[in-house]
Amino acid sequence: MLKNLLPEKIDHRYNFAFIDEGAKREIRRSLLKAVAIPGHQVPFASRELPIARGWGTGGLQITMSVIGPADVLKVIDQGCDGSVNAVNLRKFLVKTTGVKTTFDSSAASIIQSRHRIPEVNLREDQICVLQVPLPEPLRMVEPREVETRRMHAEQNYSRMWVYIYEDIVQNGLISLAAGYPVRVNRHYIMNPSPIPKWDIGKLNNSENLTLLGAGREKRVYAVPPYTEVEPMEFDDYPFTKEDFSGLCCSRCGSTDVFLDEIYNESSGEKYYVCSDSGFCDQTIKQKEGQDE
Amino acid sequence: MGYVAVQGGIKAIENAEELAKYLRLKGKSVPVEVQQIIDQMSFLVDRVMGEGGLYSPFHAALAIKQAEGDPLEAAFYVRAYRSTLRRVVDSIPIDTKYMRLSRRISSAFKNIPGGQVLGATPDYRQRILDFSLTEETSESTDTFVYEYEARQEAEQKELNSESFCKVVDMLRDQGLVSRAEQTEETPRKDITKDSIDYPLHRSGRLQMLSRGETGGLLALAYSSMRGFGSIHPTIAELRIGWVKVKIPHPYRKNESITIGSIQISEVEILASAHKKKDEDKPTFSLGYGSCFGHNEVKAISIATLDRTMKVEGGAAPSENQEFVLYHTDGIESSGFCSHFKLPHYITFQSTLDRLRAKQKTMEKPGMAAVGEVLHA
Numbered sequence: 050m051l052k053n054l055l056p057e058k059i060d061h062r063y064n065f066a067f068i069d070e071g072a073k074r075e076i077r078r079s080l081l082k083a084v085a086i087p088g089h090q091v092p093f094a095s096r097e098l099p100i101a102r103g104w105g106t107g108g109l110q111i112t113m114s115v116i117g118p119a120d121v122l123k124v125i126d127q128g129c130d131g132s133v134n135a136v137n138l139r140k141f142l143v144k145t146t147g148v149k150t151t152f153d154s155s156a157a158s159i160i161q162s163r164h165r166i167p168e169v170n171l172r173e174d175q176i177c178v179l180q181v182p183l184p185e186p187l188r189m190v191e192p193r194e195v196e197t198r199r200m201h202a203e204q205n206y207s208r209m210w211v212y213i214y215e216d217i218v219q220n221g222l223i224s225l226a227a228g229y230p231v232r233v234n235r236h237y238i239m240n241p242s243p244i245p246k247w248d249i250g251k252l253n254n255s256e257n258l259t260l261l262g263a264g265r266e267k268r269v270y271a272v273p274p275y276t277e278v279e280p281m282e283f284d285d286y287p288f289t290k291e292d293f294s295g296l297c298c299s300r301c302g303s304t305d306v307f308l309d310e311i312y313n314e315s316s317g318e319k320y321y322v323c324s325d326s327g328f329c330d331q332t333i334k335q336k337e338g339q340d341e
Numbered sequence: 342m343g344y345v346a347v348q349g350g351i352k353a354i355e356n357a358e359e360l361a362k363y364l365r366l367k368g369k370s371v372p373v374e375v376q377q378i379i380d381q382m383s384f385l386v387d388r389v390m391g392e393g394g395l396y397s398p399f400h401a402a403l404a405i406k407q408a409e410g411d412p413l414e415a416a417f418y419v420r421a422y423r424s425t426l427r428r429v430v431d432s433i434p435i436d437t438k439y440m441r442l443s444r445r446i447s448s449a450f451k452n453i454p455g456g457q458v459l460g461a462t463p464d465y466r467q468r469i470l471d472f473s474l475t476e477e478t479s480e481s482t483d484t485f486v487y488e489y490e491a492r493q494e495a496e497q498k499e500l501n502s503e504s505f506c507k508v509v510d511m512l513r514d515q516g517l518v519s520r521a522e523q524t525e526e527t528p529r530k531d532i533t534k535d536s537i538d539y540p541l542h543r544s545g546r547l548q549m550l551s552r553g554e555t556g557g558l559l560a561l562a563y564s565s566m567r568g569f570g571s572i573h574p575t576i577a578e579l580r581i582g583w584v585k586v587k588i589p590h591p592y593r594k595n596e597s598i599t600i601g602s603i604q605i606s607e608v609e610i611l612a613s614a615h616k617k618k619d620e621d622k623p624t625f626s627l628g629y630g631s632c633f634g635h636n637e638v639k640a641i642s643i644a645t646l647d648r649t650m651k652v653e654g655g656a657a658p659s660e661n662q663e664f665v666l667y668h669t670d671g672i673e674s675s676g677f678c679s680h681f682k683l684p685h686y687i688t689f690q691s692t693l694d695r696l697r698a699k700q701k702t703m704e705k706p707g708m709a710a711v712g713e714v715l716h717a
Contacts, residue, residue, distance in 0.1 A: 063425060064425075067425070068424065068425075069425070069427060072424075075534075079536070092536035092537065092538060093536050094532075094533065094534050094535050094536045094537075096424040096533075097417075097420040097421050097423065097424045097672060098421055098424065099418075099421040101417065101675075101676035101679060101680065102672055102673045102675075102676025102677055102680075103673075103676040103677035103678075103679070103680030104676065104680050104683065106676075126683070126684065127684050127685075127686045127687050128687065132684060133353060133354060134683050134684075136351050136354065137354060140351070163683075164685075164686075164687040164688060165687060182677070182680070192663075193661075193663055194539050194663050194667075195539050195540065195663070220699050220702070221699065221702035221703070222695075222698055222699060222702055224695045224699060225695075226688065226691035226692040226694065226695045227687060227688040227691035227692070228688070243685075243687070243688045244687070245687050245688075245690065245691045246691060247691075265673045265676060265677055267536060267537065291690065291691055291694040292694060292698070307687070307690075308690075309686055309690065310690060310693070324686070324687060324690075
C-alpha cells in the first residue's frame with residue numbers, strides 16, 4: 050500500500066497536469082466566476098481527456114487547472130482510495146504532475162472525490178473537488194437547458210417546490226436521495242453532485258473551498274468557504290439524512306459515519322463498514338496507538 | 342470481504358490490460374499493420390477521423406488498431422490525443438467550389454453543369470458476400486493495380502476542371518433558394534476552445550454535427566425523414582473530394598500558404614418551399630452538411646439535421662437543438678453510458694434508505710389509507 054504514496058516518474062512528453070496552459074487559464078477564469086457567484090453553473094470549454102466522459106473528467110480538469118508541484122493529492126471514489134476508478138485517476142494525475150499523494154484527508158491540499166465528502170471537517174487551506182455527472186438540479190422538472198437557465202436567472206424554483214410537494218403527497222415522504230438539491234447563499238438551487246444526504250451538512254459554512262466540475266455537460270460551479278448551503282425542505286417535512294441509527298462500522302467501530310452495507314460472500318450475512326476508507330484506517334490507527 | 346475486494350485496484354487494472362492483449366494476439370495471425378488499415382479500411386478511418394475531430398489517417402488507423410476495431414473507442418483515443426496538441430493557427434475558411442472532385446451527384450436534376458460523377462461508390466453494388474476475397478494475394482492485387490493504372494493512363498481520364506458551379510448557386514441565381522441563409526450571425530468560434538450556449542449559432546451547430554457519431558446522427562435524421570418531423574430532403578448536390586487547407590502567410594499580408602489537402606464529404610439538401618416573413622416569394626430552404634473523409638450517410642444526416650433545427654417552434658425531437666446536439670456526440674454518450682459500470686454504492690445506499698423508509702410509512706395503518714386515496 051505504501052507504494053501508492055510514492056510519486057511515480059513524471060511523463061515529460063506531456064505538459065504539467067496534461068492539459069495545455071491556455072486551457073488551464075480558461076478553466077481557472079471560469080472557476081473564479083463560479084466562486085464569485087456561489088452555486089451558479091458556469092459554462093466552460095471542456096477538453097477531451099484520456100479518461101472517458103462521465104468518469105470524472107470535470108473534476109479532473111479542475112484539479113489539473115489548480116494543482117501545483119507542491120500540492121498533496123487525495124483521490125477517492127465512493128469514499129475509498131483503493132477503488133479502481135480512484136486508482137486510475139490518481140495514477141493519471143501523478144504521472145503528469147509527480148505530486149505527492151495521501152490517503153489521509155487532513156494531509157491533502159486537494160481532494161478529488163466522486164460521490165462523497167470525507168468524514169473529517171476540511172480546513173481553509175484545502176480544496177475539495179467533486180465530480181459531477183448531471184449538474185442541473187432542475188433537470189428532473191425541465192429537460193431544456195435554455196429553460197433551466199432562465200429559471201435560475203429568475204430564481205423561479207416553483208416547479209421544484211411543487212415536485213417535492215407532490216413527492217410527499219404521493220409517497221408520504223421526500224423520496225429524493227443522493228444528489229439532493231440545495232440552495233446556496235440563499236440564491237441558486239444547486240446539485241451538490243451525487244453525494245449522500247449525509248454529506249450535505251458538510252457543505253454548509255464549511256471552511257474549505259468546494260469546486261464542482263461536470264466535464265460532459267461542460268459546467269463548473271463552486272461553494273466558497275463560509276457559504277450557507279441549505280437543503281430544500283418544508284417546515285413540516287424537514288430534510289432527513291440516511292438513517293444508520295444503531296449501526297456501527299464492523300472494522301473500526303465508528304458510529305455516526307456513512308456506512309456501506311455489505312453482504313458476506315459465503316453466509317450472506319449483512320454487515321457495515323465505513324464508506325470513508327481513509328477515515329476508517331485513521332480511526333483504527335488511533336485506537337491501536339491508544340492501546341499501546 | 343467486500344471491503345478488500347475494492348482495494349488492490351492497481352493490480353486488477355494491469356491484469357485486465359494484459360488479458361485483453363493476450364486475447365487479441367492468441368490467434369497468432371499476422372499483426373495488422375497501421376498502413377493496411379489506412380489503405381484497406383478507409384471508411385472506418387474516415388469515420389474515426391470525423392468523430393475524433395482530427396484529420397490524420399495515421400493517428401485514426403493507429404487508434405483503430407489499438408481499439409481492436411471499435412470505432413467509438415478509436416474516435417475517443419483520437420479526441421484525447423487531439424486535446425494535447427497545441428493549436429498553432431486558424432486556417433482560412435475553405436470555399437468548396439474549388440474542391441478536387443472524386444464523386445459528385447445531384448438527385449434534383451438529371452444534368453448539371455460539369456456533369457454527374459459516380460466515382461467510387463458501393464451504391465449500385467450488389468451486397469453479395471464475395472468469397473473470392475479470401476483468396477486475395479499480394480500478387481493478384483498487384484496485377485490488378487498495375488493493369489488498372491495502365492488503362493487509366495491510356496484513356497487519359499481527368500475528372501477535374503478547377504471549379505464546378507454548385508447546383509445550389511444555380512437555384513440561388515434564379516431566386517429559388519433564399520439568400521438570407523448567410524445573414525444569420527455566425528461568429529467564428531471554435532467549439533473545442535470556447536464554451537457553448539444554447540441557442541447555439543449555426544457555425545457551432547455544424548461543428549458539433551461534423552464531430553457527431555454517424556449512427557446517432559443517422560437515427561435522428563431518419564426520425565424526421567420518416568415522420569417525427571417532416572423533412573424530406575432532396576439532395577441538390579453531394580460531393581466527395583479534396584480541398585486545400587490554407588493558412589494566412591505569417592508576414593505577407595493578403596497572402597496565404599497551402600499546408601495540405603483533406604478529403605471531405607459535402608451535402609446540400611433542399612427541403613420544402615417556405616416563405617419567410619421578410620420575403621415576398623416562397624423559396625426552397627437549404628440544409629448543409631460536411632464532414633471529414635468519405636462518409637455520405639453522415640453528410641446527408643448532418644444536412645438534414647441542419648435543416649430540421651431551423652424549424653421554428655418545431656415539436657419533433659430532431660427539431661430541437663439541444664436534443665440533437667447534446668445526444669449525438671459519440672464520445673460523450675458512450676462515456677456516460679459506460680460510466681454506469683462504475684460503483685454507485687453511495688447513491689444506491691441512499692436510494693435504498695428512501696425505499697425502506699417509504700415501505701415503513703406504508704406499513705403505518707393511517708398512511709397506507711392516505712396513499713390509496715391519493716393514488717385512486
